[in-house]
Amino acid sequence: MYDVAVVGAGPAGASAAMAAAREGARVLLLDRHDFPRDKACGDGIAPQALSELEKLGVSNVDNGFPALPQLSVTSPGGAEALRPMPTPVRVIPRSIFDARLVAAAVRAGVELRKHRVRRISEENDRVVVDGIEARTLIGADGATSVVRRHLGAAPNGAGHLAIAIRGYLAESPEDGLLQRIVMSPGVWPAYAWSFPIGDGRRNVGYGELLRGAPLTRDHLLGKLAKLLPDVDLGATTCLRAHHLPLSTQRPAAGRGRILLAGDALSLVNPFTGEGIFYAVVSGGLAGHTAALLPGPDAAQWYGLALRKRLNRHLRHTKMAARLAAVHGVADAGIRAGARDQKVFNAFVELGLGDGLITSRLLRKTFGQLVLGGKQH
Numbered sequence: 001m002y003d004v005a006v007v008g009a010g011p012a013g014a015s016a017a018m019a020a021a022r023e024g025a026r027v028l029l030l031d032r033h034d035f036p037r038d039k040a041c042g043d044g045i046a047p048q049a050l051s052e053l054e055k056l057g058v059s060n061v062d063n064g065f066p067a068l069p070q071l072s073v074t075s076p077g078g079a080e081a082l083r084p085m086p087t088p089v090r091v092i093p094r095s096i097f098d099a100r101l102v103a104a105a106v107r108a109g110v111e112l113r114k115h116r117v118r119r120i121s122e123e124n125d126r127v128v129v130d131g132i133e134a135r136t137l138i139g140a141d142g143a144t145s146v147v148r149r150h151l152g153a154a155p156n157g158a159g160h161l162a163i164a165i166r167g168y169l170a171e172s173p174e175d176g177l178l179q180r181i182v183m184s185p186g187v188w189p190a191y192a193w194s195f196p197i198g199d200g201r202r203n204v205g206y207g208e209l210l211r212g213a214p215l216t217r218d219h220l221l222g223k224l225a226k227l228l229p230d231v232d233l234g235a236t237t238c239l240r241a242h243h244l245p246l247s248t249q250r251p252a253a254g255r256g257r258i259l260l261a262g263d264a265l266s267l268v269n270p271f272t273g274e275g276i277f278y279a280v281v282s283g284g285l286a287g288h289t290a291a292l293l294p295g296p297d298a299a300q301w302y303g304l305a306l307r308k309r310l311n312r313h314l315r316h317t318k319m320a321a322r323l324a325a326v327h328g329v330a331d332a333g334i335r336a337g338a339r340d341q342k343v344f345n346a347f348v349e350l351g352l353g354d355g356l357i358t359s360r361l362l363r364k365t366f367g368q369l370v371l372g373g374k375q376h
Contacts, residue, residue: 001126002028004290005134007117007147009035011049012262012279012286013140014101017110018056019287020138027109027287028132032116035102039094040166040242043203044179044195045276047087048353052280058104061097062090066198068177071348075334076185082178083337086345089179089352091195091203093168117141120150120258127257136290136298137258140283143243145264153251156266160249162189162273164207165220167236171202182227183334184208188325189270192227204231207244207273217241246270247278248318253306254299261286267310270321272351281354282306313354320350320357332368333361340364 004020006013009031017029045062053061067088074080106112120137121128127137139147144155155161177196184190190208197203206224208215220241225233245266254260261267267278289302324330337344343364349355 002026002132002134003294004028004136004138004287005030005127005129005132006138006140006287007129008139008141008145008262008264009033009102009105009112010039010098010140010142010262010279011101011276012264012283013138014098014105015053015056015280015283016138016140016261016287016290017105018058018108019284020291021105021108021110021287022057023288023291025291027111028134029102029105029110029112030115030117030129031112032114034114036095036099038238038240039098040164040240041094042164042166042193042195042205042273043091043093043097043197044274044352045090045092045097046274046352047089049277049280050090052277052284053101056280056284057108058101061100061104062092065090065092066177068179068196070177071179071181073334073337073347074180074182075331076183076188077328077331079331079334079338081334081338081344083341083344086348091179091197093197093203117146120147122256122258135257135294138261138283138286138290139258139264140261140279140286142263143245145260147258148251148260148264151251151255151258151260156245156249158210158212160246160266161210162207162244162246162268163210163215163220163241164205164244164273165217165224165239165241166203166205167239168201169204169231169236171196171200175202180228183330184223184227188330189273189321190223192224194228194231204228204236244268244273244275247314248321252299253303256296257294257298259286259290259299259302269317269351271317271324274352277353278310281309285309310354313356316355316357317350328369328372329365332372333365335368335372336361336364
């Protein structure tokens with residue numbers, strides 16, 4: 001009998017396992033893969049996520065990866081904001097980042113086991129996973145979560161699910177440490193990115209909201225090539241696509257003794273597609289709840305903690321995604337960010353952490369929208 005079993009050893013699962021173990025719980029962490037393993041992702045690790053990990057006792061997870069001090073964002077209409085980041089981001093391949101988190105969890109006393117979950121059942125005082133008994137179960141097993149399916153929650157539908165493709169490309173000397181995001185005209189959210197890692201490579205990719213019809217690999221690569229014409233697709237390696245369940249359609253945080261965290265709970269920012277910060281926050285809260293408040297009301301307590309921590313921010317990201325889809329708003333916002341560092345910072349905090357739509361951001365964006373209308 002374990003106090004807590006966690007399915008999925010990505011950032012959400014490793015964070016949940018560490019949080020529970022540090023509260024004295026006996027924790028089992030299950031994943032179908034050996035670590036290190038590759039994971040399709042933009043690899044950007046925001047300082048907000050690193051700060052949350054430090055609260056769990058994890059530091060130096062970014063060792064060997066340089067701070068990226070600047071970000072260039074190009075709007076659908078071609079406006080560019082090139083400014084310093086309020087706090088530098090790191091780009092750490094998930095094969096390294098996730099393995100470091102798993103190692104930290106094991107050092108904290110977590111038992112790690114390679115296992116593909118097939119059957120989950122609930123008893124009066126426990127949850128049974130393929131014969132393994134635990135007082136509380138945390139599902140952190142991603143966009144196709146087995147635990148989420150057990151709870152009867154449907155996957156995200158059209159308009160609430162994105163798809164992205166990612167690859168690695170050798171850097172040229174002129175690339176430097178500049179991060180680039182180029183938004184696609186005509187659709188939102190959709191953008192291409194180029195993020196330097198600092199090891200002689202950069203992570204390049206393109207993502208777009210799914211509106212019903214599936215998008216082909218050729219479509220995604222064609223968009224990437226169009227928005228970032230300097231990317232040599234023939235020299236790009238490890239091209240992999242993945243789905244992003246957006247936070248605009250979230251299931252319940254759990255039921256009884258079963259909790260969901262990270263992508264399994266559709267915690268992906270609809271404004272940017274970022275999910276690592278949410279994974280660490282939700283995983284940490286789930287782990288603490290499972291260890292300190294086990295029992296049939298665990299999901300209720302966890303849901304309350306999660307709402308207190310993220311609900312206001314999630315409402316603002318939903319609003320930001322809707323506003324950016326209105327013609328001209330994204331262009332106006334980027335022009336405002338190019339002129340005002342505080343506006344730029346607000347965009348970054350909203351997209352990478354738990355920032356809010358500030359009055360200054362709205363005022364300056366609306367002002368640029370009016371000016372843009374007069375110019376046309």
